[in-house]
Amino acid sequence: MPKTGMPDIRKPQLVNATMSVIDRVGLHAASIALISKEAGLSAGIINHYFGGKHGLLEETMREILRQHGRTIQNLLKYIPPEDHQSRINAIISGNFEGYQAESKVVKVWLAFWSYAMHDIQLSRLQRVNEKRLISHLKIELKALLPSERVIPVAQGVASLIDGLWLRGALNPQGIDVAKARDIINDYLNLQLQIYAKT
Template sequence: MPKVGMPDIRKPQLVNATMAVIERVGLHAASISLISKEAGVSTGIINHYFGGKHGLLEETMREILRRLSMSVTTSLSQIPRNDHQARINAIIMSNFDGYQAENKVAKTWLAFWSYAMHDAQLGRLQRVNEKRLLSHLKIELKGLLPHSQAELVAHGIASLIDGIWLRGTLNPKGIDANNARMIINDYLEKQLAFYSKL
């Protein structure tokens, strides 16, 4: 977490510099020196406010997660509460469109995932993100399915989001948001049809 007193203009500057350097050289080679040079600040500022590279990576991921959460919340606020399928689509598209699909953001996500397995604080951020996604999906799915099935289908959709996103990120052509939506909707429609027959 950045220390209190960090100028607001500096945070986005350093977050963007961190992502740009990770995109260019990867996380392991993304040194404080390279990041500070990219941001046009001294290494001392990063060390003072973030305690080094780890703290800056944590703040970068917090910003990406904040932007994702804001995108989902904004999209959902524009859709009637009883239009569950449209709201599920909004959740899906928030994970594949715009900021989240930018190359530098996607590469930072990949770096974060690899680090989160071995770092308690980053692992906690990943768990918060996962719980938030599942919570949004379950709320909407409970309007379409019984509770136990909603839980299962929410995990299925979350797995598809993660898997499609990962494959798209590793693809030189990038993430195809419309294809992702079609694949996940195909799964959802089959689940709804299956459970309606029970």
């Protein structure tokens, strides 16, 4: 029987090992044996805590989403609520910088997106993530745009974030954060010039 408190140590250990193995060999080759060896634990512990590789992948993605949410919240808490454009830029930055831009996290995101097309639970996590991004953007855009433009512009910004992130993730040089931010802000500024509340 596992010692009290061990799940709090072992689960993050296994999640980190999963990311490291996916970074090194890709998702399809990331076997339970390789992950458990990376974590320095028995293969049985993965089944015990997660019910197998699929459960471990799901928990790994949940952890990335939690970190993503914390990153954006931390960026937003230092920006006054009335500075909507700076808050939008913080949301943009939170998708391209720090933890989200680490090589192993990027590779897990790519694997997650490909798996989410064929897996109900992972697809649900992707929808939650997408709705959270749109919600953050809508909160800020409501103060800047007429109500009928808020959702289309939020979806436009979100699409640019995803597309530029994907292009950067597949580029050997990685994500050019400054360029991504400039492209998204060009789009946003154009929308504001045309539709901004007067």
